Amino acid sequence: MQNLLRTKILGQNHVFEPLVNYIKIGxxxxAPDNEPKGAFLFTGPTGTGKTETAKVLAQVLDKELLRFDMSEYKNSEKFLRDLTVKLxxxxxxxxxxxxIEKGNMEIFDYxxxxxxxxxxxxxxxxxxxxEYYIIMTSNIGSKNIMGQNNFAIARRIVxxxxxxHFRPEFLGRIRRDCQICFKPLEYEVMQQIVKQKVEAEIFRLQEKEYSLEYDENILPFLMNEGVNPEFGARPVVQTIQKYIALAIIKADKTSGLLTLIDNQFILA
Ligand SMILES: Nc1ncnc2c1ncn2[C@@H]1O[C@H](COP(=O)(O)OP(=O)(O)O)[C@@H](O)[C@H]1O
Ligand SMILES: [Mg+2]
Structure with missing residues (x-):
């Protein structure tokens, strides 16, 4: 399980040991009776893999993912209704x-x-x-640690x-080692992520009958176009999808080599 997490979520290896330990216990x-099988709070900058880790975990455990975007819940009634429907x-x-920081505070009682x-x-x-695992995520402090390269300091700020921000009763119910701060993505990690996402997109398009290969020269280009440290890996993922889609449309064919010619991203 750890190995699979490591290949999917890059640059966050410190996350997996505590996570996997408690999953094994669950x-x-x-796990203690009358508690969820495990409860985790993922913090750290936006776009660094918190939500993705939860998704990958549900996949490897072959469990249903019940996801709630807490910013949609301005009162507890709607949240309870949606949660109980899924339960x-x-x-x-x-x-x-x-x-969770974007949800209404009264939901915290639940x-x-x-x-x-x-x-x-x-x-x-x-x-x-x-019989459920609970994963909560929060982007609190994302802005405050922008440009902070020392992870120990960044983590302390978060x-x-x-x-x-959160009440002590709430944090007191999540084990100390289950409160896990994700790292800002370093440049080398972003490079790996760009390669991983290009390959993932090519794989995704295979299902739609496209047969694409890529020239390594597109990677630094996509890095340049897409990377915005403020939002982690999210913008570069969107950039990759956009460029590949537009290249396909322009070339009007279903197979070929994604490459950079005269600084143009094309399907040749
Ligand atoms: N560490 C990472 N390794 C691989 N992909 C990542 C990583 N962090 C973010 N991504 C990608 O960036 C996008 C946003 O990540 P997400 O997990 O939703 O961010 P957040 O930390 O804000 O929840 C997803 O497409 C995800 O696959
Ligand atoms: Mg998220």
Whole structure:
């Protein structure tokens, strides 16, 4: 499991040991009774792999991913409704509460009940969450650590902001080593990610009957066009998809070599 995570999520190796340890405990049914199988808080800069790690984890565990974009929930009622609808359809899985700092604060009372008792009450009905993993993500401090190359310092800044933003009862219910800060992506890591995403996009397009290869010369070009340290890997992923799609359309063919000629990204 660790190896698969390592090949998918680059530059974040420090994340996997604590994560995988608690997943093993959960999978061996050794987690404390009446608690979720595991509960994690992923912090750190935006676009560095927090949400992606949750998705990959659901895949490797072959579990349903129940994802909630917390910025959509301005009150707890809608959240409870959406959560319980999904809980009725599943009996186990991975619940991803994404960008929790953007959710309404009153929802946190329900998080407390989820974390400490693995249950939630809605319309007089009690739902059991003891067969679920809970992953929460937060981008708190993303802006504050821009350009901070020392990860130890960056992590401390994030931890301080997390502490001042979330209530101690809430953080107290997530094990210290399950509160994991993701690293800002270094230049060399971004280079690896660009290559990985080009290959992933070519693979994705195979399903749509495209047969593409690429010349290494497109990689530094895409790096230049797409990288914006403020948003981590997200913009470069979008850039890759855009350039490949436009090259296909312009060449009007379904196979060939993606390459850079006269600084033009083309399908030759
Ligand atoms: N460390 C990483 N390794 C590989 N891909 C990454 C990494 N970080 C981000 N990405 C890619 O960038 C995009 C945004 O990542 P995401 O996990 O959603 O960021 P966030 O940390 O804000 O949740 C996704 O397409 C993801 O695959
Ligand atoms: Mg995210």
């Amino acid at each position: 999978e061996a049914n050794l 009725k359809k599943n009996s186990s899985g991975l619940i991803l509460l994404d960008e 998080f407390l009940q989820i974390l400490s008792e693995a249950k939630i009450t809605h319309n007089q009905k009690v739902y059991d969450l003891s 931890e301080r902001l997390v502490k001042s």
